[in-house]
Amino acid sequence: MSKYNAKKVIFTEDGTLFEEWIVKRYKLDVIGTRFDSKAEGEYYQELLQQRKYGEIKDFTCHPKFILQEKPKVTYTADFLVTDLDGTQRVVDIKGVETSTFRVKLKLFQAKYPTLRIDILIKKRGEFIPIKQFKKEKADRKRAINKLLKQAEGERKNVRTGRNASQIHRVKK
Template identity: 75%
Template sequence: MSKYNAKKVIVTADGTLFEEWLIKKYNLDVTGIRFDSKMEGEYYQELLMLKQLGEIKDFVCQPKYILQESPKVTYIADFLVTDLDGSQRVIDIKGVETATFRVKLKLFLLKYPTLPIEILVKRRGEFIPTQQAKKERADRKRAINKLVKRAEGEIKNVRTGRNKSQIYRNQK
């Protein structure tokens, strides 16, 4: 397990996902690509399926980019996907967005401005951009706060013995 509680997995060539601890526990002989998290392994399975369906041309796992020569700073993305039209995009699967990643992302965007990068997170069984996930989280929090304020207001009104018509007349 990593420091962010991500379970390491191995995905075989046919797309079967095995958690690393099960392989060790039962002394299984499994060959495949090792991923640092289950989400990465699941996205790899999705890319395999997209390639078989002919929706993408190809993909590469863990491409390495040199962001700075001295001192040497490298960034290893999760995937480099080549679309049918030949365009490429970098995909990174994140469970936790660290400060180190944010710095490397800024360096990546400066050094490779024409290469688009997508940072994805898995929510409710599908991979979505992190910006969308953050927006959904903020909207949910706003809605909850609104409900809490409304409930607190109604509790306050019950305590004071005023009903809605009295409150409405007092506001005029």
């Protein structure tokens, strides 16, 4: 398990996901592709299906990009997907967006401006863009704060014993 509670998994050719700690504990002989999180392994399964049904041309796991020569800075993405029209895009599955990732993202965008990068997060069983997730989270927070403010206002009115018409007259 990593510092962000992501369980490393191994995806076998028959489509089975094994958590890495189980493989090590029981000394299982499992051959497959290793991923840093279960969500990443599940997205790999999704890409296999997309390739099988002709929705994408191909994909590569864990492509490396050199962002800077001296000092050497590299970025290992989760997937490099080639779409049917031949365009390529980088897909990165995130559970937590770290400050290190944000710096590498800026370096990546500066060095590879034509290569699109999709940062996805798994929410309620589906992969959505992290920007959409952040927007929904901010909207929920605003709505909660608005409700709390209304409730606090009503509580103050109850304590003072004023009703809405009396408050309106006092403010004039």
